[in-house]
Amino acid sequence: MKVESAVAKKPSRSDAPASISIKDTPVDILIELYTKMIRIRRFEEAAFQQYQKGSIVGFCHLYIGQEAVAVGSLSVLNPGDKVLTAYRDHAHALALGMTADSLMAELFGKATGCSKGKGGSMHFFSAEHGMLGGNGIVGSHVPVATGAAFAQKYQRNRGVTLCFFGDGAAQQGAVHEAMNLAGLWRLPIVFVVENNKYGMGTAVERSSAIKDFYKRADAYNFPGMQCDGMNVLDVREKFAEAVNAARENFTPCFIEAKTYRYRGHSMSDPALYRTAEEVEKYKHLDPILVLKSDLLKKGTSESQLEGIDKAAKDEAKASVDFAAASPEPELSEGIKDIYARPWGGNLLPKIEI
Amino acid sequence: MPVIEYREALNQALAEEMERDDRVFLMGEEVAEYNGAYKVSKGLLDKFGARRVIDTPISENGFAGVGIGAAMVGLKPIIEMMTWNFSLVAFDQIISNAAKTMYMSAGQFKCPVVFRGPGGAVKGLAAQHSQSLEAIYSHFPGLKVACPATGADAKGLLKTAIRDEDPIIFMESEALYGRKFEVPEGELLIPFGQADIVRPGNDVTIIAISKQRHTATAAAEILANEHKIDAEVIDPRTLRPFDMDTIAQSVAKTHRVVIVEENWYWCGIGAQIAESIYKECFDELDAPVARVASRDVPMPYATNLELAVLPSVDRVIEAVKQVTYA
Numbered sequence: 001m002k003v004e005s006a007v008a009k010k011p012s013r014s015d016a017p018a019s020i021s022i023k024d025t026p027v028d029i030l031i032e033l034y035t036k037m038i039r040i041r042r043f044e045e046a047a048f049q050q051y052q053k054g055s056i057v058g059f060c061h062l063y064i065g066q067e068a069v070a071v072g073s074l075s076v077l078n079p080g081d082k083v084l085t086a087y088r089d090h091a092h093a094l095a096l097g098m099t100a101d102s103l104m105a106e107l108f109g110k111a112t113g114c115s116k117g118k119g120g121s122m123h124f125f126s127a128e129h130g131m132l133g134g135n136g137i138v139g140s141h142v143p144v145a146t147g148a149a150f151a152q153k154y155q156r157n158r159g160v161t162l163c164f165f166g167d168g169a170a171q172q173g174a175v176h177e178a179m180n181l182a183g184l185w186r187l188p189i190v191f192v193v194e195n196n197k198y199g200m201g202t203a204v205e206r207s208s209a210i211k212d213f214y215k216r217a218d219a220y221n222f223p224g225m226q227c228d229g230m231n232v233l234d235v236r237e238k239f240a241e242a243v244n245a246a247r248e249n250f251t252p253c254f255i256e257a258k259t260y261r262y263r264g265h266s267m268s269d270p271a272l273y274r275t276a277e278e279v280e281k282y283k284h285l286d287p288i289l290v291l292k293s294d295l296l297k298k299g300t301s302e303s304q305l306e307g308i309d310k311a312a313k314d315e316a317k318a319s320v321d322f323a324a325a326s327p328e329p330e331l332s333e334g335i336k337d338i339y340a341r342p343w344g345g346n347l348l349p350k351i352e353i
Numbered sequence: 354m355p356v357i358e359y360r361e362a363l364n365q366a367l368a369e370e371m372e373r374d375d376r377v378f379l380m381g382e383e384v385a386e387y388n389g390a391y392k393v394s395k396g397l398l399d400k401f402g403a404r405r406v407i408d409t410p411i412s413e414n415g416f417a418g419v420g421i422g423a424a425m426v427g428l429k430p431i432i433e434m435m436t437w438n439f440s441l442v443a444f445d446q447i448i449s450n451a452a453k454t455m456y457m458s459a460g461q462f463k464c465p466v467v468f469r470g471p472g473g474a475v476k477g478l479a480a481q482h483s484q485s486l487e488a489i490y491s492h493f494p495g496l497k498v499a500c501p502a503t504g505a506d507a508k509g510l511l512k513t514a515i516r517d518e519d520p521i522i523f524m525e526s527e528a529l530y531g532r533k534f535e536v537p538e539g540e541l542l543i544p545f546g547q548a549d550i551v552r553p554g555n556d557v558t559i560i561a562i563s564k565q566r567h568t569a570t571a572a573a574e575i576l577a578n579e580h581k582i583d584a585e586v587i588d589p590r591t592l593r594p595f596d597m598d599t600i601a602q603s604v605a606k607t608h609r610v611v612i613v614e615e616n617w618y619w620c621g622i623g624a625q626i627a628e629s630i631y632k633e634c635f636d637e638l639d640a641p642v643a644r645v646a647s648r649d650v651p652m653p654y655a656t657n658l659e660l661a662v663l664p665s666v667d668r669v670i671e672a673v674k675q676v677t678y679a
Contacts (some may be wrong), residue, residue, distance in 0.1 A: 119457045124455065140445050143422070144421050147420060151427065177410075286671045340519050
């Protein structure tokens, strides 16, 4: 299969190296990237099925098609680094190492979920993994991410923050304010617009005055880059450079990952605003197929890759079983975690449940 | 005891807490090189340096979020809103993120950030700069709300707020910044959820929010001297948590209540307090609760119109007469 790049050939920066060649990346790394992407794909497919069955309620936004972005970018982080993303957050959580069980249980609203059933699909958090959400208000988490990076510089702990948002969020004022602050204060943060061409049902051409988002970095006095969000190695390379500059020199960066989601914006979206041909075109650029064909060329056996896929399917299925078998949260859980130390005495408001 | 301006009491609290804990920093518009739009942060840049006293661009939504993110990963930010009116452009950060992060993360991420600045009506500032926002911020679970009306309360509550582990809405009174109060030197911690009985009395309970405390005490003196009515004035000091015990004990003694606030009448904080009194003290009441609040209009500029909108000593006296059938 001929694989086309989703991005313009010319890198945005003259000093940006060409994509890592397949032969430069050790096979065990390639296998790890492949495994993470296919685990995300199978998890999301299982979530889709469970949503259809009614086991998952509320909003549910699937990441299918975009796997290379989360997997490639997060693969270059160090322990202690921080990550924030929007509501399409399942993949980032999995790529950071949160377990499929804890995520599926959260989708099911169970006590064993990563937020004990109190967050849901849009609010995955893990202090252990540096996952600061899972944020539902479009663009609202971008200033918060900037604050995490501010703290990293304040504490001089060599940490870096990655902040993901969509092309829709890129039009929010909060994003502008945050990027200006990051450029002004030279914070160790990488802003990532996952440009999947549509903010809900509105095409980028109908929402953005500029076609290439990464050029906006000029306005904030830090570098901007574009990467092929359908190619996990290209993502990995661009982020390795950006994260390193943030960590070593407090240089923020804005990376535009050109990507595509196969499903609608959320479960209720039939995606009538785009053609079947367009979706098909991108399915030929599928990040998992791209890497699979590279791995096969490199000599990895079909059966090994099938084994990885089977394990991913098993993991997703097991997570559904785990979630289904898990208990609902106790009603008393509903009134916990509102305040660090709940007040005693007759201090209204009381909570009756 | 030293007598100092309300703003100096706040300055002491900031300096003492920054001295005590390196995680505490102050961020906002004009807080550093300009020494504060209202001089609350005067001298702090010299004392603590630019790492910890940080000027921002005019980006309330942006730097409010920075405070939240920094708090989530272990710092203790103090975010100054030049006035609370400007917090409305940061409302999403405060409500969607500060108030809810700990809950959504099931306690994994606390958010110990203090949002502070001046609020309330101020002469001649007109509709967009002269209003009280205590009621709307008190609406949201996850936030704590303080509104000190004396120098000692300003200092003692702010020090408590900075040490707290939850997001705090700290609403200072712009009109009181220059007023002098007795304020203890050194350590002063006033717990949230502890009302202050400003003036004990037996005939009527006047619950007064923020600087209306001073309207209420002025009215109470006139009521005592000219009308033989002995009013008990209570300042709740914090609206979340709210000290209902002190109110209930007072109502059990006086059986009559007037609530004075600068919020607008409709959905003002007094509406909630009145409901709580009806629920907890119904059998104690000898008259319906009376409320004195701002008239339901945007603040006009002209002084005579402005005075007609705001609570006043006369309106408090009238309300007390109403509930005491005097």
